[in-house]
Amino acid sequence: MANDYDVPAVRRTHDILRVLSSRPTPVKAAELAQACQLPKSTLYLLLDCLEQRRWIERQEGGYIIGLELMALGSAYLRHDGLQAAFHQAASAFVDRCNEVVQLAALDGFDVVYLAREDARRPVRLVSDLGLRLPAHACALGKALLASLPPEELAARLPQTLPRVTDRTIADATRLHRELDAVRRQGLAEDQEEVAAGLVCYAAFVGVTPLGKRVAVSTSIPADRLDDAHRRDATEGIRRVARDIALRVIPGA
Template sequence: MARVVPAVIRALDILELFLDRPEMSAREVIERLDLPRTTVHELLVTLVERSYLIPVPGQPVRYRLGMPLFQLGAAFAGRLDLVREAQIVARDVAAACDEAVHVAVLDGADVVYLVKVDSTHPVRMVSAVGRRLPAHCTAVGKILLSGLRRAELDAVLTKGPLAGMTPESITDPERLRAHLEQVRTAGLAVDMGESDSAMRCVAAAVRDHSGAMVAAMSVSAPIIRWTPQVQPVWTELVRDGAAGLSARMGYQAQRR
């Protein structure tokens, strides 16, 4: 069996320290990793030599990430395909719950469905890849709206009246703002008959390698199957599915 090289592991440990801070000193690296001073010095010199780290101007014992890391990250990101990866994860989630699973993106005030995996039940959601719906009426749309900056959300809400799809749709902009705050806090959105009176839906956000919210994943089911027993199970399924798709897109959850 191939041997893991300790020096490479330590060098990678140093680079990963910069995930949650833009600059670090040699002393901070030593303290965070609890490594000998000489070892850290040699590793830092090597990383600087290859430009994976660069000294901060005017502060030669402080370092920040260098351009080769950006180039590697960009090469990785460029090979990711949201639709392809989403289809893989959505199939797994649909197999676990036997309900419709969607992945959608925000386009202005609407959501557009990129992926759909249907259930095997005869009674199921009527939807299609490429379909466009008002974001504020859907679970996927509401989770995506909750990720917008205030100015971006203002631009969406001031384009005109919010049209309702059912009597349950939220059409008042201020009520929607308050609702989106709850969605943002919970990290989940639900559609309780707001886009289709006979359907229920729960959605979670999908993030890319930069942490940006780029899509949303949902589980949808007819009201006759949306019981208090299965709702928490499906909620965890969609949360885990969205997290799994985010990981495939290069997202790393923040360290605690």
């Protein structure tokens, strides 16, 4: 039914913004025309309109996402108090464990990173805000998938599970076993399944009043983990999830 109400200008704008958001450097108009399969005349009209509204900016002979679009997008976290609740709980975790905390939502079979509280020491991360990852590959995604009713999980599960690293789960049976363990333990993990040398632990927060299904995680270099730090991190990330839920999830 959605196709019956398709508005070409909106769809084309969406395609342009998705391409720009996926690239780390400015994208030239010719490349956008090819990626979005748009005539140059149509493309330039849309680019001019978006640039006037500061949804995009011209840089180095190409285009990037603009400041106004970032400001509009940040409202997603403010509507139900999720941003404030996350930063309060995550700051306490960083003070205790000195490790990064990430917040993400489930969108289809993707995890979308919404917010991050950085630690006071560097760590190589793949969790830029707005980044998407296949849910089966990361601890956040496993925590979110495990929270779904069985019929909804089955509907979202793709036929093929792509690998991000050679440790990523690519077998549906094994994934279901792991999700069962997540439900029992209230904790998900990935062992270098998204990035070599990086271990992640995640806990499900809940579904906000506006329907955001969210979870939190911490990512720690494997060579920094000993039993005591692992225990502190896993207990701590569960506490972050509970603290956020108490602030934003009715009846939590």
